[in-house]
Amino acid sequence: MAQAYHSTVGxxxxxxASLAELMAKAxxxxxxxxxxxxxxxxxxxxxxxxxxLAELPLTTFLNEALIAYEDDEITxxxxxxxxxxxxxxxxxxxxxxxxxxxxxxHATSDVLAEVKAGITPEMAAAVSxxxxxxxxxxxxxxxxxxxxxxxxxxLPGRLSTRLQPNHPTDDVTGIAASILDGLLYGSGDxxxxxxxxxxxxxxxxxxxxxxxxxxxxxxxxxxxxxxxHVTNTLEAIExxxxxxxxxxxxxxxxxxxxxxxxxxxxxxEAEAAAQSLNRGTVGRNVMYFETGQGSSLSADxxxxxxxxxxxxxxxxxxRKFNPLLVNTVVGFxxxxxxFDGKEITRAGLEDHFCGKLLGVPxxxxxxxxxxxxxxxxxxxxxxxxxxxAGCNFIMGIPxxxxxMLNYQTTSFHDALYARRVLGLKAAPEFERxxxxxxxxxxxxxxxxxxxxxxxxxxxxxxxxxxxRHG
Amino acid sequence: MVDQPxxxxxxxxxxxxxxxFTDARIGLGRAGVSLPTSKLLAFQxxxxxxxxxxxxxxxxDALASELTEALEVSEAPIRxxxxxxDRAMYLQRPDYGRRLNEETREQLxxxxxxxxxxxxxxxxVDGLSARAVQQNSVPFLSxxxxxxxxxxxxxxxxxxxxxxxxxxAIGDEIGALLNADAVLVMIGERPGLSxxxxxxxxxxxxxxxxxxxxxxxCISNVRPAGLAVEEAARRFFLLLKEARQLKVSGVKLxxxxxxxxxxGDAAPGSIRxxxxxx
Numbered sequence: 001m002a003q004a005y006h007s008t009v010g011x012x013x014x015x016x017a018s019l020a021e022l023m024a025k026a027x028x029x030x031x032x033x034x035x036x037x038x039x040x041x042x043x044x045x046x047x048x049x050x051x052x053l054a055e056l057p058l059t060t061f062l063n064e065a066l067i068a069y070e071d072d073e074i075t076x077x078x079x080x081x082x083x084x085x086x087x088x089x090x091x092x093x094x095x096x097x098x099x100x101x102x103x104x105x106h107a108t109s110d111v112l113a114e115v116k117a118g119i120t121p122e123m124a125a126a127v128s129x130x131x132x133x134x135x136x137x138x139x140x141x142x143x144x145x146x147x148x149x150x151x152x153x154x155l156p157g158r159l160s161t162r163l164q165p166n167h168p169t170d171d172v173t174g175i176a177a178s179i180l181d182g183l184l185y186g187s188g189d190x191x192x193x194x195x196x197x198x199x200x201x202x203x204x205x206x207x208x209x210x211x212x213x214x215x216x217x218x219x220x221x222x223x224x225x226x227x228x229h230v231t232n233t234l235e236a237i238e239x240x241x242x243x244x245x246x247x248x249x250x251x252x253x254x255x256x257x258x259x260x261x262x263x264x265x266x267x268x269e270a271e272a273a274a275q276s277l278n279r280g281t282v283g284r285n286v287m288y289f290e291t292g293q294g295s296s297l298s299a300d301x302x303x304x305x306x307x308x309x310x311x312x313x314x315x316x317x318x319r320k321f322n323p324l325l326v327n328t329v330v331g332f333x334x335x336x337x338x339f340d341g342k343e344i345t346r347a348g349l350e351d352h353f354c355g356k357l358l359g360v361p362x363x364x365x366x367x368x369x370x371x372x373x374x375x376x377x378x379x380x381x382x383x384x385x386x387x388x389a390g391c392n393f394i395m396g397i398p399x400x401x402x403x404m405l406n407y408q409t410t411s412f413h414d415a416l417y418a419r420r421v422l423g424l425k426a427a428p429e430f431e432r433x434x435x436x437x438x439x440x441x442x443x444x445x446x447x448x449x450x451x452x453x454x455x456x457x458x459x460x461x462x463x464x465x466x467x468r469h470g
Numbered sequence: 471m472v473d474q475p476x477x478x479x480x481x482x483x484x485x486x487x488x489x490x491f492t493d494a495r496i497g498l499g500r501a502g503v504s505l506p507t508s509k510l511l512a513f514q515x516x517x518x519x520x521x522x523x524x525x526x527x528x529x530x531d532a533l534a535s536e537l538t539e540a541l542e543v544s545e546a547p548i549r550x551x552x553x554x555x556d557r558a559m560y561l562q563r564p565d566y567g568r569r570l571n572e573e574t575r576e577q578l579x580x581x582x583x584x585x586x587x588x589x590x591x592x593x594x595v596d597g598l599s600a601r602a603v604q605q606n607s608v609p610f611l612s613x614x615x616x617x618x619x620x621x622x623x624x625x626x627x628x629x630x631x632x633x634x635x636x637x638x639a640i641g642d643e644i645g646a647l648l649n650a651d652a653v654l655v656m657i658g659e660r661p662g663l664s665x666x667x668x669x670x671x672x673x674x675x676x677x678x679x680x681x682x683x684x685x686x687x688c689i690s691n692v693r694p695a696g697l698a699v700e701e702a703a704r705r706f707f708l709l710l711k712e713a714r715q716l717k718v719s720g721v722k723l724x725x726x727x728x729x730x731x732x733x734g735d736a737a738p739g740s741i742r743x744x745x746x747x748x
Contacts, residue, residue: 399495
């Protein structure tokens with residue numbers, strides 16, 4: 001049975017009725033938890049909750065499920081696949097000790113890789129609630145998660161980008177123009193990935209072929225993905241479409257994923273189907289997942305949990321299916337979940353930390369909508385912090401402006417800024433290609449070529465004469 | 471070419487002319503690897519306009535008198551307010567924006583005391599862009615009212631309402647209080663960087679509080695540079711007639727006025743991807 005937790009500060013006593021309430025009240029403030037009615041009622045109550053949480057043994061999370069085992073297949077996934085042997089070295093720790101251990105010199109990259117299967121999402125979420133931003137950055141930097149398909153993503157000192165050439169009507173020339181722009185700014189080693197304007201199989205297959213032709217013609221060591229529903233991609237595979245990666249938005253509760261129209265068995269089927277195509281050349285990671293704090297509350301499927309704990313549980317779903325890429329679309333959901341730049345920044349660092357600690361290849365869509373209290377400076381800050389933290393990949397879009405989804409994310413220029421200022425590089429196979437294609441004068445110093453590379457100059461001659469729209 | 475010219479401070483992109491084929495911000499050029507000043511400021515202006523659209527309050531007095539004049543209606547629109555007191559509350563509590571506050575709900579109940587039934591209640595809501603509402607409501611409704619007048623059927627229209635700090639679902643409560651068979655919510659959409667003035671139209675048949683999104687039909691992006699008011703009014707009127715005939719709305723009522731599949735390339739084979747053309 002759930003037990004209550006008590007603490008007294010001076011003359012005031014606090015009671016937390018359940019582990020879920022304790023977790024929620026220990027969470028740094030954000031609008032989504034206020035909307036859900038689970039947030040601490042005062043600054044003092046929040047810190048008291050953190051103090052109580054710090055005293056809890058990590059084993060608490062193995063003995064008490066935040067969402068009942070019988071009710072939720074993600075709880076069952078977390079509990080059934082917990083690796084007790086990997087957990088052994090940290091099994092004696094409290095949440096507060098766990099923070100100390102993670103920051104200590106004992107927790108090297110190798111040691112962290114060995115214990116990750118023993119860490120549950122709830123343990124990661126709990127410890128993150130006690131950590132400052134610099135703690136989240138420092139520990140995440142030590143956690144290295146490397147994946148591969150046609151190139152290798154997540155190596156130390158590398159920062160990859162998803163080239164996102166979205167267009168409001170999926171216009172072929174418009175999409176090709178954005179792909180060209182991105183490639184000539186060195187973008188696209190994580191994936192060339194399109195959010196289709198219309199979400200059906202025929203449209204998706206058309207876009208898959210478009211990207212496949214480009215990748216083949218220019219021999220680009222990267223992969224493509226159409227961000228359509230997993231069941232659409234399964235159908236596309238049956239039709240013989242050139243599918244590199246299977247996309248799906250995922251959440252941390254079974255009910256969230258049902259509202260998205262899939263369950264764990266759907267993802268298992270999709271991973272197997274994509275792997276059967278054998279399209280990877282250097283690796284077999286075929287899944288691309290997106291997440292984001294607030295999705296469970298938005299689907300009315302949060303079971304009274306805070307949104308960051310729900311989010312961490314989504315990474316248990318992700319790691320089950322060996323993804324190439326996972327990114328938290330941190331500022332897309334709007335100010336009712338993350339109100340301003342400060343809340344978006346904190347959430348981005350938490351998500352990256354929790355994902356990496358659990359062994360998930362985390363990237364981040366560093367982004368905001370126009371009704372959030374955020375701007376380009378907030379994005380510059382989060383991008384820089386994530387670059388320091390060793391984030392696997394970010395988005396790349398022309399001039400930060402997604403004209404299809406109507407939000408702002410990192411641009412091709414932004415990625416080059418981060419690579420230059422932090423000394424980061426593209427994925428090694430892609431970096432060699434950038435040099436061979438003469439897109440850069442000197443790829444090691446991030447000097448772009450002032451001239452149009454020959455292969456692309458030739459393509460521009462095939463441009464249609466007249467634009468078809470105004 | 472033998473001589474390499476000295477690199478200019480701002481490097482233009484030789485593929486800049488691709489701009490003619492997309493609204494995406496491509497071919498921006500660069501200073502080092504960064505945005506040139508002119509492109510930086512153009513972005514900042516677009517973002518400023520989008521933010522202003524979110525935070526500038528609706529001028530209800532001006533809109534009400536423009537509507538009364540343009541639509542030649544005898545009664546002034548009824549002014550309503552949601553439970554969200556101000557913009558900060560509105561942005562953080564979407565649930566408050568979906569319900570009328572106590573005071574204006576009572577006002578509306580009194581106004582609807584006659585128990586008369588209406589075919590349609592038109593509800594104008596500020597939403598996330600007052601600018602969209604301010605700019606597009608009068609032209610859109612002038613066109614729509616003309617269609618009602620020219621139509622063979624007799625259309626009974628409920629008194630116009632204008633709601634401050636409202637979300638789409640507030641129209642369901644208003645439509646129900648007004649005894650209307652259907653409700654049209656005209657609301658300012660979340661502003662995009664290049665579209666701070668976009669109006670959204672939502673229709674519900676048999677409106678009642680607590681209905682879900684799948685009961686509504688939506689026509690989006692109504693603005694001078696997007697979907698023109700004439701076309702938007704035509705599509706809405708078609709939807710309304712179908713809803714009235716079938717007595718449903720939402721996913722059960724398909725919008726037959728627009729195509730289902732986007733064919734970016736007009737005729738098959740007419741335009742190939744220039745990147746792979748041989």
